[in-house]
Amino acid sequence: MFETTTYDGDRTKxxxxxxxxxxxxxxxxxxxxxxxxxxxxxxxxxxDRTNWVGFYLTDAEQNQLVLGPFQGLPACVRIPFGRGVCGTAAEDQTTQLVMDVHAFPGHIACDAATNSEIVIPLIKDGKTIGVLDIDSPELNRFDETDQAGLEAFSKILLRHI
Known part of the structure; x- marks a missing residue:
């Protein structure tokens, strides 16, 4: 249905x-x-060069994220707001672009192979309803082009959920 896209050429396009x-x-x-x-x-x-792509959804009663749909190995099920990369993105409502997860204070290692990560908060009506989490086994895998493209992706997604 969809062609696999590689990073040859203009990544913004x-x-x-x-x-x-x-x-x-x-x-x-x-x-x-x-x-x-x-x-x-x-x-x-x-x-490409990722080992986990998926979502954590907000459980407002527990003030935490709960595992949602994903592609990859089994993952942590619950992440408190403010803890790790995902919890920080959820609490601060800001994208977390982490070049080296081992240098991130309080990083939660769901997969020991992960070395870099990007997490985009999903915000609807001013509230965090979840996060988009993408992990890579490579250091420095994600950059500002990925951030802009994935933030745009998340905005489109939010119109459909």
Missing amino acids: QYDMLNKQLDALLTGETNQIANLSNASALLGQFL
């Missing part, structure tokens, strides 16, 4: 294409789990 594919894939579907599942699968196909 590739993210633009990815984001158009996401919008087309989710249009007409209202089920949150289905849309998050397809979004993680699409990212898993698009991104």
Whole structure:
């Protein structure tokens, strides 16, 4: 259905294409789990040099994130707000672009192979409803182009959940 995209050429244009594919894939579907599942699968196909792509969803009563749809090895199930990269992104409502997770204070090692990570908070009506979490076994895997493309991806996703 979708071609695997590599990082040859203009990455900004590739993210633009990815984001158009996401919008087309989710249009007409209202089920949150289905849309998050397809979004993680699409990212898993698009991104290379990653070992985990998925979502954590907010459990407001417990003030924590709970594992949602993902691609990769089994993961931590619950992450408190303010703890680790995901919890920090959720609490601060800011993207966390981490070049070396081992240097991040309080990093939670769900997969010992992960060396870098990007986490984008999903914010709706001023509240964090979850995060998009992407891990890589490489140091310095993600950069500002990835951040801009994935933040745009998340905005499109939020319109469909």
